[in-house]
């Protein structure tokens with residue numbers, strides 16, 4: 001297995017530049033997920049790594065070797081697509097064996113590899129069936145098996161679970177995480193689903209408009225989003241953003257939130273001045289019902305059992321979602337006061353960049 005380095009990758013289709021100077025160092029055996037909205041360039045970036053698309057600028061290194069000009073089959077990668085691309089007339093065994101037949105691998109070695117892959121993917125009792133006799137999840141496992149037998153240095157996955165229903169997607173997420181541990185392989189996985197990214201990745205690359213917004217572990221992105229885009233994209237339900245006015249910058253950032261609630265937030269104030277408009281981000285799970293805080297009108301209350309999700313707004317037009325206790329006594333059409341702790345707030349400037357948190361006093365030397 002191997003490291004994967006992207007050095008200043010850019011890509012244009014005609015005059016349209018879709019990837020802008022992307023550099024990433026992916027470690028050996030790491031599971032990295034590219035996530036972002038439709039059209040952000042994640043599939044194009046994956047296809048460039050695979051050699052199915054040529055970068056306009058930049059270099060790709062696998063295991064330290066420059067493969068930018070190498071043919072896809074010579075890169076030591078294997079790609080699993082959203083459409084399983086199985087041969088309907090071939091058995092599961094022959095579908096998995098296909099790339100090895102193309103390589104003209106010796107029969108004993110081929111048989112051993114196919115059976116080992118089938119064992120890992122729990123397909124041993126399905127080897128004689130045809131793809132048409134399998135469920136969607138089993139078909140996707142066959143497609144993954146076809147990747148495994150090639151012993152690639154890097155596995156590439158392009159939205160492999162999008163064709164499956166929600167329950168099966170959940171099961172396959174667990175299976176893929178397990179597969180990653182079993183194979184100890186470098187994996188790059190593309191999805192638009194932030195839940196897949198959060199649950200499977202060692203590190204996540206958030207792409208937006210062909211640029212890397214942030215590259216970090218799931219919890220780094222959740223707790224320390226660098227931009228409003230990342231803050232809004234990672235976490236379910238989405239973070240709330242409250243328009244706020246800076247009222248003072250001495251001893252922390254004093255703000256007046258929409259609706260009139262005032263707070264002092266422990267963030268760096270060097271880039272903002274009194275009178276500036278900022279946005280205070282707070283996650284639905286970080287609020288509690290209290291006596292002082294933001295006044296929220298509740299439009300809909302979804303009772304999930306263990307939690308109740310309230311959908312409403314501050315002042316009629318600033319959307320505010322809160323995750324409250326399952327048996328909370330709140331009426332749809334009523335209002336509720338929600339307490340927000342300063343340490344749970346994220347503050348974004350007019351350009352959507354986060355104001356860094358001040359170091360906790362005990363961390364200051």
Ligand SMILES: Nc1ncnc2c1ncn2[C@@H]1O[C@H](COP(=O)(O)OP(=O)(O)OP(=O)(O)O)[C@@H](O)[C@H]1O
Pocket residue numbers: 013018036037038039040041042043044045192
């Ligand atoms: N062959 C092509 N010719 C021209 N433009 C292309 C081509 N392939 C992709 N693009 C454009 O490049 C941009 C990025 O596309 P890409 O498929 O990489 O996005 P994505 O993030 O994978 O989106 P999705 O989740 O919808 O698949 C889009 O604006 C797309 O229209």
